[in-house]
């Protein structure tokens with residue numbers, strides 16, 4: 287199976303390096319010819335592993351406008367870039383292609399499946415962590431697990447060759463027959479933790495000082511998940527949120543990091559998506575809506591987009 291990886295950011299480089307290390311045929315799709323020129327001045331995609339060893343992989347790069355058909359595409363951009371990015375390569379996809387969606391939150395995956403009804407779209411929910419030390423070089427920041435599953439599970443059986451290639455590349459994954467359950471649960475946990483740490487400018491563990499607000503959020507999110515037909519994802523949500531807070535007490539959430547580093551956040555796909563669903567399902571979630579509004583104000587005050 288031939289791989290194309292669109293987006294050479296933190297996760298794109300992590301996946302590209304691991305797949306290339308196993309001699310898979312991998313191509314990068316970079317934003318423009320200036321990015322290709324910058325990439326050509328590097329030794330290739332860099333990956334620093336958990337033992338602090340760095341290796342470089344001279345993976346070829348191309349533009350979205352290349353004519354080569356795409357068999358397996360890993361979409362490794364942020365949720366707010368996902369639709370624009372996929373539309374640039376849509377003509378290269380066919381009914382035999384697979385698209386893996388790594389985006390956090392919810393909303394972008396469904397929009398892409400609607401744009402490409404004939405294409406097999408597989409969504410990922412991952413707790414792996416990586417960050418970029420410098421352009422085209424990722425540092426593996428935390429072992430985790432990735433759940434993958436079809437957005438249209440009724441149409442497909444598990445893609446054995448794809449799963450085998452990922453496993454051989456040391457990607458710790460499980461196939462799920464109901465990926466929506468994982469995506470919704472992660473969305474709810476993200477909604478209860480990430481925006482709170484951004485508006486209160488604190489590490490995850492310091493949310494114990496806002497326990498009442500966290501508990502109210504959890505109760506509202508549990509109601510929302512149940513109304514959305516995600517009862518399994520709603521089970522024990524409050525306990526799960528506190529377990530994540532305890533386990534990641536020293537961490538600074540991705541949303542807080544985006545704010546501190548003046549980077550656009552994925553708010554529209556986290557609390558934005560949850561608020562829109564809550565409105566559509568006529569669910570009462572005042573704490574969630576107030577938090578979303580407070581987060582928007584915090585982002586605007588920092589000169590960042592509030593969507």
Ligand SMILES: NC(=O)c1ccc[n+]([C@@H]2O[C@H](COP(=O)([O-])OP(=O)(O)OC[C@H]3O[C@@H](n4cnc5c(N)ncnc54)[C@H](OP(=O)(O)O)[C@@H]3O)[C@@H](O)[C@H]2O)c1
Nearest residue numbers: 293294295296297316317363364365367371389390415416
């Ligand atoms: N990093 C993690 O540890 C982690 C963990 C779990 C989930 N996630 C999720 O995974 C997704 C990707 O995260 P990330 O941290 O890897 O993001 P990232 O470091 O910002 O990388 C995204 C890359 O996509 C590129 N890109 C965007 N649009 C493009 C286009 N049209 N053509 C070519 N390249 C394009 C960006 O290029 P430019 O720089 O030119 O914009 C950037 O290099 C996010 O939804 C994130 O929430 C990340």
